Amino acid sequence: MITPLLATATPGAPEHGLLLQLLVIFLAAAFTDNILLTRFLGMCSFLAISRQMKTSLGLGVAVALVTTATAGLNYLVHRFITVPLGIEFLELIIFIVVIAAFVQLVEMVVERVSLPLYFALGIFLPLITVNCAILGVSLFMLNKAGYGFWQCLVFGAGSGFGWMLAILLMAGIRQRLKTDKIPAGLQGAGITLIITGIIALAFVGFSGMIKF
Amino acid sequence: MLSGWVLFWVAVGALCALCGVLAALLVVADRVLNNYGTRTIRINGGEKTIVGPGGETLLSLLGSEKLFIPSACGGRGSCGLCKLKVTRGGGSLLPTEEPHLSNAERAAGTRLACQLKVREDMDIEVPRHLFAIRQFRARVAALEPLTYDIKRLRLELLDPETISFVPGQYVQLQTPVYGKNPDPVYRAYSIASDPTADRHLDLIIRLVPNGICTTWVFTLLKVGDEVRLNGPYGEFRLHDTEHEMIFIAGGSGMAPFLSFLAELQRQQSRRRIRYFFGARAVRDLFLLERLREFEKNLADFRFIPALSEPQPGDNWDGERGLITDVVGRHYPDCADKEAYLCGSPGMCDACVKVLTQHGLPADRISFDKFA
Known part of the structure; x- marks a missing residue:
């Protein structure tokens, strides 16, 4: 029953209510349009950090928080600075600067407010500054028709959640693979990329469910 | 044509303004968020007390109070020399400290002073001989070749004018910024002079291919130049026995x-x-x-x-x-x-x-x- 409902509730048709539209945007960004598995962005940290569940969770949470917040921030920058001034062509540079400054700021705040959280996330935050998935989310959301502030925020949250989901899936698989015999030539990045491809195929399957 | 230039300046101005605003925001945030007030550090159970601004690393706070802890890497957490025992107020171990500390050291509360930020009042233990460590300014009195790749550097101390050291100890010579060396770095050299002649220091320096400090000594340093060093450090010394x-x-x-x-x-x-x-x-x-x-x-x-x-x-x-x-x-x-x-x-x-x-x-x- 839910599938046809989702299929009709496309982002371009807000008459179904804002909340439903936001839910669809979230699910679409996390599953059918997964930033890592269908766009292959943020691969370097995904390959490097996905060995253990604990560190993957730390990095995943950090990415999800930062994509959400920077999507909102960059939408405001787009709406109130770059569009009125007619300098949308600078958004690539401006968004990077905003993301970098925001990450620095968050790092300082987290260090002050909660030391345990700082030690759990702290080492991942500077790493995220140059994560292309974060910049990708900010740039892609502007290509979607009819996205306002809330839609962008939820799109960011969904994309970040999708990235976290992907790295957690990979960490789970890689932990199991530890005891398996893998041909020497495929160990490490090789087998990880093959598995990523298989998971990506499964995620492409989701796009059959939701017409986006 | 005109509108093209207007757009250009709008773009440049907006980018500069945005970067400026963000930079200012970060500076203000650093002042506000990284301000841990005035903190007191008690050394060796009250033998010495240091009061200074919190938020800095323990190493730089102690350094600003003229208590120099050996650190060959200059606070990057790579040499592991600045280990100190912190008995109170250190918080939990940082990921950057873990590779340098053995289980016994962790249990004893040993920390890396260059990584640990002073957030609370602390009790620490500093080996007493480190209290004698000073920062010196010195002038190059002589720089003579001993072999084709070894030179003797004789330094005349300017401020303080004398040094008290035990034979076998070393000093850290500061290599200033030059050529491809972007930051001052310290390198350790054993003292080769007579401890009773305490107004000067002899160092024996061998040219290391592509070495930051030795290249500087061999190619740029001249008699009359002023250098900085600190010390003395080290536990290598004579034992008073009959063997x-x-x-x-x-x-x-x-x-x-x-x-x-x-x-x-x-x-x-x-x-x-x-x-x-x-x-x-x-x-x-x-x-x-x-x-x-x-x-x-x-x-x-x-x-x-x-x-x-x-x-x-x-x-x-x-x-x-x-x-x-x-x-x-x-x-x-x-x-x-x-x-x-x-x-x-x-x-x-x-x-x-x-x-x-x-x-x-x-x-x-x-x-x-x-x-």
């Missing part, structure tokens, strides 16, 4: 032994001392006259250079072979001896192996490895 002493050195490892010999001469020591110096060929030997003088002035001292690859023109009739073999030949049994080593880690490790095989207890071997 026969075996000195073993190679290359610029000569330095601490010159200081040792000056001290022993001052004490009019009667101890038997044999100094084995390893080199490739005659062109690697230096300060032979100074050592002959020590042979004359000391009761029972002999300098025994050993060449591993004497050249045809050297006309060498002294000891030949690797330093380990030469020492092994001279001392088939060294159970009642005492050994002092200074040189490359490879040479030190090989000599320790030979000496212990020949019966020397490990607690009577002192060494200073070049890291």
Whole structure:
């Protein structure tokens, strides 16, 4: 029953209510349009950090928080600075600067407010500054028709959640693979990329469910 | 045409303004969020107390109060020399400290002073000899070649004017910013001078290919230049016993032994001392006259250079072979001896192996490895 409902509730048709539209945007960004598995962005940290569940969770949470917040921030920058001034062509540079400054700021705040959280996330935050998935989310959301502030925020949250989901899936698989015999030539990045491809195929399957 | 230029300046202005605003925001945030008020650090149970601004690392806070903790990497968390015991107010161990600390050290509360931020009042323990460490300004009084790749650097101390050190200790020479060296870096050199001549310091420096500090010393430093250094550091020193002493050195490892010999001469020591110096060929030997003088002035001292690859023109009739073999030949049994080593880690490790095989207890071997 839910599938046809989702299929009709496309982002371009807000008459179904804002909340439903936001839910669809979230699910679409996390599953059918997964930033890592269908766009292959943020691969370097995904390959490097996905060995253990604990560190993957730390990095995943950090990415999800930062994509959400920077999507909102960059939408405001787009709406109130770059569009009125007619300098949308600078958004690539401006968004990077905003993301970098925001990450620095968050790092300082987290260090002050909660030391345990700082030690759990702290080492991942500077790493995220140059994560292309974060910049990708900010740039892609502007290509979607009819996205306002809330839609962008939820799109960011969904994309970040999708990235976290992907790295957690990979960490789970890689932990199991530890005891398996893998041909020497495929160990490490090789087998990880093959598995990523298989998971990506499964995620492409989701796009059959939701017409986006 | 005009609108093109307007757009250009709008774009440049907007980008600059945005970067400026974000930078200002970060500076303000750093001031506000990184402000931990004034913090008190109690050292060795109240022997000394330091009050300073929180939010800095323990190393830089202690440094600003003239308490210098050894740190070869300059606070990057890579050398692991700035270990201190923190008994209160240190918080939990940081991921950047973990690789440097053994389980026993973790249990004892040892931390890296360069990584630990001062957020609360702290109780720490600092080895007492570190209190004597000072920052010095000095002038290059002489810079003379000893061999084709070793120079002796004589420094005249300006501020403070004198230094008090134990023979065997080292200082850290600051290499300033030059050419491809973007930040001042510190490198450790053993003191080669007589401790009673406390107004100057001799350092013996061997050119390391592409070395930051040695390249600077060999190519840019001139007599009359002003340099900065701090020290003295180190636990390598003479032990006051009656055992026969075996000195073993190679290359610029000569330095601490010159200081040792000056001290022993001052004490009019009667101890038997044999100094084995390893080199490739005659062109690697230096300060032979100074050592002959020590042979004359000391009761029972002999300098025994050993060449591993004497050249045809050297006309060498002294000891030949690797330093380990030469020492092994001279001392088939060294159970009642005492050994002092200074040189490359490879040479030190090989000599320790030979000496212990020949019966020397490990607690009577002192060494200073070049890291």
